[in-house]
Amino acid sequence: MENVFDYEDIQLIPAKCVVKSRSECDTSMTLGGHSFKLPVVPANMQTVIDENIATYLAENNYFYIMHRFEPATRMDFVKKMKERGLLASISAGVKGEEYEFVQQLANEKLSPEFITIDIAHGHSDSVISMIKHIKQHLPESFVIAGNVGTPEAVRELENAGADATKVGIGPGKVCITKIKTGFGTGGWQLAALRWCAKAASKPIIADGGIRTPGDIAKSIRFGATMVMIGSLFAGHEESPGQTVEKDGKLLKEYFGSASEFQKGERKNVEGKKMHVEHKGSLQDTLTEMEQDLQSAISYAGGNKLEAIRNVDYAIVKNSIFNGDKVF
Numbered sequence: 001m002e003n004v005f006d007y008e009d010i011q012l013i014p015a016k017c018v019v020k021s022r023s024e025c026d027t028s029m030t031l032g033g034h035s036f037k038l039p040v041v042p043a044n045m046q047t048v049i050d051e052n053i054a055t056y057l058a059e060n061n062y063f064y065i066m067h068r069f070e071p072a073t074r075m076d077f078v079k080k081m082k083e084r085g086l087l088a089s090i091s092a093g094v095k096g097e098e099y100e101f102v103q104q105l106a107n108e109k110l111s112p113e114f115i116t117i118d119i120a121h122g123h124s125d126s127v128i129s130m131i132k133h134i135k136q137h138l139p140e141s142f143v144i145a146g147n148v149g150t151p152e153a154v155r156e157l158e159n160a161g162a163d164a165t166k167v168g169i170g171p172g173k174v175c176i177t178k179i180k181t182g183f184g185t186g187g188w189q190l191a192a193l194r195w196c197a198k199a200a201s202k203p204i205i206a207d208g209g210i211r212t213p214g215d216i217a218k219s220i221r222f223g224a225t226m227v228m229i230g231s232l233f234a235g236h237e238e239s240p241g242q243t244v245e246k247d248g249k250l251l252k253e254y255f256g257s258a259s260e261f262q263k264g265e266r267k268n269v270e271g272k273k274m275h276v277e278h279k280g281s282l283q284d285t286l287t288e289m290e291q292d293l294q295s296a297i298s299y300a301g302g303n304k305l306e307a308i309r310n311v312d313y314a315i316v317k318n319s320i321f322n323g324d325k326v327f
């Protein structure tokens, strides 16, 4: 590992503008042969996405990944999305019952367009075996596997058949993996992304640690095809987390998928619960992200997302915020 840095340590360097208006800049991207408006996906967590949000995103050409924490509803969810002509994008784990679920989908000829294998330590035989199981029974599904934090892991999961890998162990806002285990990419997620992206031959999804819209552009610069975001999406009026009022201010609950709140027990806890500011509508945030990304593309000197991939950058260690509050 040579240079180690994170989002706040980097600034992208502007190139000459080639557009007359930022509205000319195109933020769309493709994954698995499907085109989406933004290279952004809300985290597959229970306080970030539910069926209503998934449907809204699918109807409006945004990528989504439904979480896996209400397993009994997944089959019906896939059916409903298919009946409406919408993309079905679900998550799976690696335990025994998940193998049966995949088999059941295959028996019913229900092939979700996207399946994300979502476990904490994705560089494992259990994930490799699940990738192979999905590819055997649902060969049409695009498989995203994770989470990982090393080039070796990216290569192994790709070789096992994963169509994309998800990078990020512990950079999340409600993550306590770093504190509980001493491991992860928390604090150097952007450098880990670059490290992994250099080894990847398929798309990478950068997962966790995004705190500002500018971090999306930085992720693209360092090799991400898509960026998964939890905390910035958890506070909307549509968000599934409970709304609470504190000192006259509206807040929304956001908890980790490995938190005691999610698990219902205090075992192998690697996540916590917090409250995030109530932010209004989800579409407002998506629109703001699109505009900020259009602006980023213009600073990169192009009119498409790809322009960001080649810009120069400066490492300005921990100096960006200088105590300023961005939002």
Ligand SMILES: NC(=O)C1=CN([C@@H]2O[C@H](COP(=O)(O)OP(=O)(O)OC[C@H]3O[C@@H](n4cnc5c(N)ncnc54)[C@H](OP(=O)(O)O)[C@@H]3O)[C@@H](O)[C@H]2O)C=CC1
Pocket: 093, 094, 095, 118, 119, 120, 121, 126, 147, 168, 169, 170, 171, 172, 175, 177, 208, 256, 257, 258, 268, 270
């Ligand atoms: N991105 C991140 O940094 C992290 C994300 N998470 C999220 O939390 C949720 C729960 O994750 P997870 O606990 O993996 O899911 P599960 O509870 O479904 O566990 C999946 C399987 O992997 C095993 N397992 C989990 N962690 C390890 C490990 N470190 N070494 C060996 N085996 C392991 C589990 O067994 P057993 O429980 O018996 O060990 C279980 O059999 C997921 O949504 C995940 O994305 C959790 C932590 C980090």
Ligand SMILES: Nc1nc2c(ncn2[C@@H]2O[C@H](COP(=O)(O)O)[C@@H](O)[C@H]2O)c(=O)[nH]1
Pocket: 043, 044, 045, 147, 168, 169, 170, 171, 172, 173, 174, 175, 176, 177, 207, 208, 209, 210, 228, 229, 230, 231, 232, 255, 256, 257, 258, 259, 270, 271, 272
């Ligand atoms: N270590 C843990 N990571 C978790 C947990 N629940 C979710 N996550 C990861 O965080 C990101 C979202 O990060 P954010 O910075 O955008 O808020 C999410 O996609 C997961 O990968 C957890 O309990 N522990």
